Every structure is written in structure tokens, then in C-alpha cells.
Amino acid sequence: MQIQENFPLRAYNSFGIDANTRHFARFSNDDQLKELLLAVQRSPLSQQNLLILGGGSNILLTHDLDGWVLKNEIQGIEEVHEDNEYVFVKAGAGENWHSFVQYCINRNWGGLENLSLIPGNVGASPMQNIGAYGIELEDVFWDLEAYHMNDHAIHTFTQEDCQFGYRDSVFKHKYKNQFVILNVTFRLRKHPIYHTSYGAISQELDKMGVQTLSIQAISQAVINIRQAKLPDPAVIGNAGSFFKNPIISRQNFEDLKLEYPGIVGYASQGDTVKLAAGWLIENCGWKGFRKGDAGCHDKQALVLVNYGNATGAEIYALSQEIVNSVAFKFGVELEREVNVL
Ligand code: FAD
Ligand code: EPU
Numbered sequence: 001m002q003i004q005e006n007f008p009l010r011a012y013n014s015f016g017i018d019a020n021t022r023h024f025a026r027f028s029n030d031d032q033l034k035e036l037l038l039a040v041q042r043s044p045l046s047q048q049n050l051l052i053l054g055g056g057s058n059i060l061l062t063h064d065l066d067g068w069v070l071k072n073e074i075q076g077i078e079e080v081h082e083d084n085e086y087v088f089v090k091a092g093a094g095e096n097w098h099s100f101v102q103y104c105i106n107r108n109w110g111g112l113e114n115l116s117l118i119p120g121n122v123g124a125s126p127m128q129n130i131g132a133y134g135i136e137l138e139d140v141f142w143d144l145e146a147y148h149m150n151d152h153a154i155h156t157f158t159q160e161d162c163q164f165g166y167r168d169s170v171f172k173h174k175y176k177n178q179f180v181i182l183n184v185t186f187r188l189r190k191h192p193i194y195h196t197s198y199g200a201i202s203q204e205l206d207k208m209g210v211q212t213l214s215i216q217a218i219s220q221a222v223i224n225i226r227q228a229k230l231p232d233p234a235v236i237g238n239a240g241s242f243f244k245n246p247i248i249s250r251q252n253f254e255d256l257k258l259e260y261p262g263i264v265g266y267a268s269q270g271d272t273v274k275l276a277a278g279w280l281i282e283n284c285g286w287k288g289f290r291k292g293d294a295g296c297h298d299k300q301a302l303v304l305v306n307y308g309n310a311t312g313a314e315i316y317a318l319s320q321e322i323v324n325s326v327a328f329k330f331g332v333e334l335e336r337e338v339n340v341l
Pocket of ligand 1: 014058123127233
């Protein structure tokens, strides 16, 4: 295992931010991880900051990191169990998410098709309970194994243990920076149930001329929709939605609707409404905005972009201006979805 010093992270974050880390190493099994964690603990206190890195598609680096970046490259996909209805599939945290989705779709295991083309790796998927097109990770999650950074033991987390919420899990709160996710087991359907009611999926399936529904067709429809509005990080740096869609009370929503009849919101849990943050941001005039190389995407206002050489601090400053203007105009607080470092 090689530990590299003053390592450039530009190729390791989808925003394409030019920042370095003092120490960088990769691990592909738990023994290597243990060895690296012991090295972190032996390093000077000032350098014990630690980032476990997957695909780097949900982070914003606002400065050089004076510590460690350990990149999780644990591979492997294994069918661990099956019954009449389900197949249980375990995937290593370092597997690429979309490749894993395709692996399952090719075997006609249903459940992941709506989550096609989300960047990043399997290990990060439970962190924020990734979601898209009407499905969230928790709908297909069975359990995960994670390595505790201090007691060096491997713990199993069930669905209940993970406390999944909208872009949320226990790993962002109670267990923040305590565990390294090693693998995730998914419960997939042998006889898929199709979810096509969300957003433009049905419309896209019609456009594709699909006569007989399949998980392959749904996956392709989702890919087409995503490619039409989300910037490809290989072309323009970004981390997907920069903010969460804010959840407000129904009363608050009704009041806003009187003043802004076009406001977009969806019924959420209890008596709440999830607002489309993209609409709020667009209606503050930010869509397509660019200052230097930091910008707000011209097809999806919820996505902040790096046109080339923006710094993380510039992207962050833009995000703060957006937060301020949305709060000023609509009285709604935007919360960042991206992990800011
Ligand atoms: P990273 O960015 O590497 O890490 C994210 C966080 O998880 C960090 O805090 C990191 O320390 C932690 N982490 C990563 N791996 C581990 C591990 N093994 N153990 C412990 N902690 C770990 N997200 C959605 O939910 N839905 C979408 O539709 C969506 N669309 C996107 C579209 C684009 C174009 C982009 C760029 C991003 C999009 N995202 C979306 C966000 C992103 O793809 C997901 O959050 C993804 O799960 C991040 O995976 P990653 O491996 O890149 O994580
Ligand atoms: N909208 C606008 N202007 C915009 C963007 C959106 O008015 O510039 C309005 C439109 O009315 C649109 C609605 O917002 O119909 C919803 O937009 P979209 O379908 O693009 O979804 P989103 O709410 O912006 C969420 C997720 C995405 C996920 C999609 C599809 C969050 C924070 N984002 O975006 O996840 O892919 O739904 O399910 O929940 C991510 O987390 O990184 C991400 C990309």
C-alpha cells in the first residue's frame, strides 16, 4: 500500500476542484484499511483529519486538506441468498454505482432501475440514502457492514439501524465520521415491480416507443431524462443537486402559493410539502448565472457548476448568495446536500 504525499485531488472530485491532500492512499480490503487507520492515528494531531473517499461526486473541496484521504476501492459483487421472490446481492463499497445497477439489470433483478446513472460508488449510497425518480436506496436496502474507525470491529447495520430519511442517514448524524462502509447488501426482486409514475418517465417511455415495460426500458428512460438536464461531470464540474428540496408546512406552502401561484411543491410526509428548490432558485434569477468559472446550471438551477477553474471557495460563496436570496424572497432556508470540506 502506497501513501502518497501532497496528492492532487482534481481528478477525484466531480466538481473538478483543484485541491491537494497531505496524505492519500487506497485500500481494497479491511486489513489494508486497518493498517491505514493505524497510520492516521500515529500521525501528528493536526494531520489526523480523515476523509473516506468514494467517487467524489458529492463533495466540495473549499481548501487543501491537511490530513488524510483514504479511497475505498473494495470490489466484488456476490449473490448471497435467494428465495422465491428476492435475490440478496452484496456489493463492495468501491464498486461503481451505475456499473452495479447495470450488473443487476442484466440479470433481470428489479429495484435499482430508477436509480440508474447516479454517479459515485456503492459505499456512499447509504450515506445520504440516494434517491431519484420515485425510488430511494432504502427501498432496496437490506443491510451493510461497516468498520468502526476506533474499535476496529466490523458492525452490521440493518435498515432500522440506518435511520434513513430524505437524503439522510445515521451516518450523517450520530455516527458521523465514525464508520467506513465496507459493503452493502440489496434485496432485489426476481419479478420486478415497475415504478413509472414519477416525473417524465412515462412520457419518455412513450417517446422511446416502448410497448412492453421492462426494467431495461425504465433504466434507459431514466438515463435519457438525466442526460437531458444534468451536466456530465466529465464535461462540466458539478456534484448534482447542491441543495436539498426544502420541506415546509402545508400552511406555509398555501401562503406562498397565494403570492407565487407557479411555485412547485409535492405532498410530503404528514402535513408537509417538499418544495422544488430548483424553482425557487430559478425564480430568484440564478439559472444560467455565471461569475468567473462558478455558475448555476442553465438547464437545472439546483445544480451548481465549475466551468473550469473555479475554486471550492468561489462555488461555496455562490451557494451562500443563493441561500441568502431564496431566504430573502421566499423566507425558505435552503440546506446544502453536498458535503462541504
Ligand atoms: P463521495 O462524494 O466520495 O462521498 C460522499 C460522502 O460519503 C463523503 O462524506 C464521504 O466521506 C462519504 N463516504 C463515501 N464512501 C464512504 C464509505 N465507504 N464509508 C463511509 N463514508 C463514505 N445523488 C442522489 O441521491 N440522487 C441523484 O439523482 C444524484 N444525481 C447526481 C447527478 C450528478 C451529475 C452528480 C455529480 C451527483 C449526483 N448525486 C445524486 C450525488 C452523488 O452521486 C451521490 O451522493 C453518491 O452517492 C456519492 O457517491 P460517491 O462515491 O461519489 O461519494
Ligand atoms: N425546477 C424549476 N427550475 C429548475 C429546476 C427544477 O422550476 O431549474 C422545478 C420544475 O418544476 C421541475 C421540478 O423543479 O419539474 C423538479 O425538478 P427535477 O425533476 O429536475 O428534480 P429536482 O427536485 O430538482 C430531485 C433530486 C435529484 C433527482 C431528481 C429526480 C434532490 C435534492 N434532488 O431533483 O437528485 O435526480 O429529483 O428524482 O432531491 C441529487 O441528489 O444530486 C440529485 C440530482
